[in-house]
Amino acid sequence: MIAEDLLGRHEVATAADMERLGARLGAGLTAGDLIVLTxxxxxxxxxxxxxxxxxxxxxxxxxxxxxxxxRTHPSLVGGAPLVHADAYRLASAMELDDLDVDVDGSVTIVEWGRGKVDGLRDSWIDVEIERPVGDVADETDAEDLDLDAPRVVTIARVTA
Structure with a gap:
C-alpha cells in the first residue's frame, strides 16, 4: 500500500523528479496493486x-x-513482477483481461486505463499527469513533447 503522503497533488519539475516520485510510489507497492496512469x-x-x-x-x-x-518485468529482489500495459488500443476491461495478465500476482500499471480497468479490481491507484500544452508547437513532434517542463501529478485511491 502506498504511503498516505503520496496521495494528493504533486508538482514535478523535471523528468528526474518524475522518476523519483515513481520510485517512492513503487517502494510501497505489492502484488495485486493496480495503478492507472492518465x-x-x-x-x-x-x-x-x-x-x-x-x-x-x-x-x-x-x-x-x-x-x-x-510487458512483464521480473523482480530482481524476490518481490512482485511489474506488468506495464498500454490500454490505448483496447476497448474495455474484457480485452485487458484477455491478455491473461496476472493482476493478483503482479503490480500492474495500465497507461490509458481510465474506464478500462473496472472489474479487474475493487480498488486501484489513479494517477493523473498534466503537462503544459500551450508551449507545444506540434503534438506529433517528439522533441517538443520531451521538453523538461513541469508537470502536475495527482495520486488518488479509487474504489469501484
Whole structure:
C-alpha cells in the first residue's frame, strides 16, 4: 500500500523528479496493486513507470508498451513482477483481461486505463499527469513533447 503522503497533488519539475516520485510510489507497492496512469501524449507516464520499476526492484529497461500492449518485468529482489500495459488500443476491461495478465500476482500499471480497468479490481491507484500544452508547437513532434517542463501529478485511491 502506498504511503498516505503520496496521495494528493504533486508538482514535478523535471523528468528526474518524475522518476523519483515513481520510485517512492513503487517502494510501497505489492502484488495485486493496480495503478492507472492518465495523461496526454508526452505527459510522463512511462517516465513515472520507470521510477516505479526502480522502487520495486524489477528488471528493465522500462519502455512504452504501445506496440506490444503489455510487458512483464521480473523482480530482481524476490518481490512482485511489474506488468506495464498500454490500454490505448483496447476497448474495455474484457480485452485487458484477455491478455491473461496476472493482476493478483503482479503490480500492474495500465497507461490509458481510465474506464478500462473496472472489474479487474475493487480498488486501484489513479494517477493523473498534466503537462503544459500551450508551449507545444506540434503534438506529433517528439522533441517538443520531451521538453523538461513541469508537470502536475495527482495520486488518488479509487474504489469501484
Amino acid at each position: 495523461g496526454p501524449l508526452g505527459a510522463g507516464k512511462t517516465t513515472l513507470t520507470r521510477g516505479i520499476a526502480e522502487g520495486l526492484g524489477v528488471r528493465g529497461p522500462v519502455q512504452s508498451p504501445t506496440f506490444v500492449i503489455a
